[in-house]
Amino acid sequence: MMTDLQAIMPILIVTLTAIVTMVAESFQPRGERVPLGGLGLIGLTGAAVASVLLWGRDLTGFGVMRADNFALFINVTLCAIGVLTILFSTSVVERERIPSGEYFALTLFGISGMMLMAGASDLLVIFLALEVMSLSVYVLTGIRRSSEAGAEAAFKYFLLGAFSSAFFLYGIAFTYGVVGSTRLEQVAATLASQVSGPSVMTILALALLLVGFAFKVSAVPFHMWTPDAYEGAPTLVTGFMSTGVKAAAFAAFIRVFLSAFEPLHAEWAPIVSALAVATMVLGTTVGVAQSNVKRMLAYSSIAHGGYLLVGLIAANSVGKAGMLFYLAAYGVTNVAAFGVMALLSTDDHPHDNVRDFAGLWHRRPALAAAMTVFLLSLGGLPPTAGFVAKWYVFAAAVQEGYYGLAIIGMLTSVISVYFYLRIVVLMYMSEDVAVDPAPRLPRGAVAGLALATLAIFYLGVLPTRVINLAVQSVQGLF
């Protein structure tokens, strides 16, 4: 019982913090403001510390939760994403009059769902975790009740998300029909013992699960919801869901497809390759045409999903560790980029058009410099984290002989640099056109920007330590 509880300790801490945050808001004295964001920060730090303490112990909880290094690595990544989101949120939440107790509680519930998803070794628990995560994010998307775009985004996201959950559940049902269990280790054992090749039913289960995951990681052609949901959601929520949801979904994707469905690698690799190519190409080419920065970053996040899929296909130790590194690097960078946008926006001006960034260097040099770092990291230029991440993923693809995928990945990366650099060029090269008195930077946000910038350079210049940890976390697991 004790080891069971220890294994889920990070999740337990985050869930309890969410409940405390929710209750604290309703008990706060009238006129006073309890720093709810601070509670969240404490909880997330606690969860990260718990994850670090559990490192290397490989505990199992209740038979369905693994606290292996893989899950713990994702946990720490999710904590970092959560901490950055909350640091940026505190001022924005107040300015946009978002109900703060619910906002922070749902963010934390979302993170606990993501952690559950990363650690679960039972399809049923993965599904429940997926729903905890998704429900939180659906509500966060529509939390600005006065915003019509937010309501539309939340509704679209909810409908399509429910639809994809049905696909996923159907896949679980078929898997249970074939195997007689939803535990991943038993699924792997049964599939490996099928000597006469996979049955039609197995392939059907595989395809349905693939659809469910592809939707959550917004792989083309299951990406339709992404631009609308990302554009309509509050900017920080967009940052949160484009990184946290993706990290958790990819964690479960990796665990299910590289452990349970590993015996069928030959069956699913071509399908996932096609998805990866479509995702990379469409994400970058359509991204180039966008003039709304939130939409552009939405397509960029679709493209990043494609690069991660390349790592999933190549799936040697370099590829798996590279994916984990990629998720961490991309997560920190993308949250921070959306954070800058949220800090620049005001009540009547969302600051999400490319033109809004013109001459930012003359108005806010520090913010412009930070944004430059984040955009270069997203584009994958050295010496930032994004470069190292892409390098490992494509190296894995070349090692495994997937030259085509690696070449398409590099070409699309080059194209994507165009739309990141376009903003950078506008920030520095053009005269100050927009004169809007953007609010002063709150202290929390400054800390967040500094942390993110440091992390990006640390991961970009001295990646060895984190890469080693990533290698440790995939060793002997799959």
Added chain:
Amino acid sequence: MAPWLFYLFATISVVSSIGVIGQRNPMYSVLLLIGSFISLAGLYVGLDSPFVAVTQIVVYAGAIMVLFLFVVMLLNAPREDVAPGAQLPIPGVVKAYGGVLSVAMAAMLLWALSRLGVVPFVEDPQAAERVASVRDIGLMLFRDHAFSFEVTSILILVAMVGAVVLAKKTV
């Protein structure tokens, strides 16, 4: 269960489900949904799961649908309010494209299912007895799936908070 009973319930279920989304009047949709749930309960009986069947009727066809009916009646919306011109006309090309795709997918599924031949499911003669009684369902729920059960409670909490956030009047 006799095959004709299965096909009867399956047909009722599919037809009434299609009816649910085809209705303009939400009241009819709700009533058709009840029909769909009851025929599903019939299918559960055929699968030797009387407890699940009864639960299906009590919880879904009973409690949840009553709530649905209340909401529909309280909102006093006997018809969908579609202002003329509010709905964008769907181009014929899109309709044709969607139609072709859905037919293709149905054909593919039928082809796959026709190739099945043998029953691919795990044959377990005791499976029916194991999950038929309430006692065994309880044991399974609280022993094998205790953790899932707890996660479900968090899920419901999140859903509740979300519903309140989205529905409360003053922000």
